[in-house]
Amino acid sequence: MSKSEQVRPLWALQGVLTLLFLMLMLPACAVTEIRTAAQEASEPKYIAILNPQSKIAIGGMCVDILRAIEKVDPELRFIGDQVWQPRARIDAALKTGNIDVICGVQRIARNTSQYQFAATPLFSVNYLLAVRADDTVAVGDWDDIRKLGNDGIILTLRGFGIVDILTQMGGLKIDDTATSSISNLKKLLAGRGRFYCHRSPGIGLAIRQAGLEDKIRLLSKPQLTEKFYMGMAKTMSPELVNKIGASLVLLERNGELKRIFERYQE
Template structure:
């Protein structure tokens, strides 16, 4: 027994001492999601998910992500993951439908908050989904097309109008074609600032829901690779790096 115990300890030591195996993982950038991946490529702010990706590479020597020259829409990101054509993607929300198609690392990368945007002169406070549902009877609540947010609102009996983008929704709100838009706080703050509508818009005081974003991985990614990714993320979480990156984009 003592000999077996020493053999186990020696094996574990050698595994720790051995240099990390070089490995390339296929990924892509999400198009039309400047908060996650900034197409302007500014070095100081390349996008929240891009910064987390680079931090993982730094925390886990030997891991490298390829395919970042590709900018693809969310629907295609999902298809590539489901078909196993990419190995990992930063960052995605969980849903039962998605979890049937691919896996998620257990460490949350950052949290998004569901909020509403109204014109600055709108004195109403919409603090619950029930109040939002009532308000939507007069004018539908705007949401970006192709997100899970629409299902969440419909389940709460909120009348919605899906539009092409948050930027389009802001312009409609500014022109009075709608009174409320609903979305993710980080994205909305970015688009309000980028559109120059900061003085004309306000974000409501209520947080309707909080959802963590995660690293998604193809369903058949080897367990050893998933473990390397998870340990890198745990280190970034423990060292406060994930929180710092998230705060930078709020």
């Protein structure tokens, strides 16, 4: 072997080492942490799950969507989705700058005044009415409920968008003092309301978890269909808003948003 042939492997090794050194010296891609929270009583947006270590974790549609966004854009990282907070506290935290996004909100006036929205809907839901199984009430539209007067009280959850929607419809008797589905289901059985209006998927799961399948039934009419979006603080930078929006466009086009939603059908 000639002297030049002996030297060539050494130069090649030095080249590889130099390249590795330069790669290590390059700055890593900056990761932006985006603060959020798990909204209480919002199943299946957020649900309590038992992980293999027998510890309670938080999963659900929104957690799956946040992880999917991180997968398509590794420069984004959502934090806080393992901490429960009521909707009112989430709104307050956003106003004070302690939360950046809320997953799954409607384009109603109360929300548009607080958030900017990604253009791509995350999912659509139907709002259904639950009644006691022994209640023979038959309604075909919202006018039928209006005619019931005080015998047609609709139970809803405090701070949820459906309260605004039903209020805007006018003439409906609404009780939005409860903060959980189990509370409203108990009130329904106690006769402290004629209907419980909640979204599906969600309301069927709440009934099953309460073990009330034989005591409560769902009406087929009337229904409301609503789209839910990613709400972002109005102070969020346009660059970050665009990155989240672009990720959601990709997830919608490749069918991942649909697949996530279908995993939580009742």
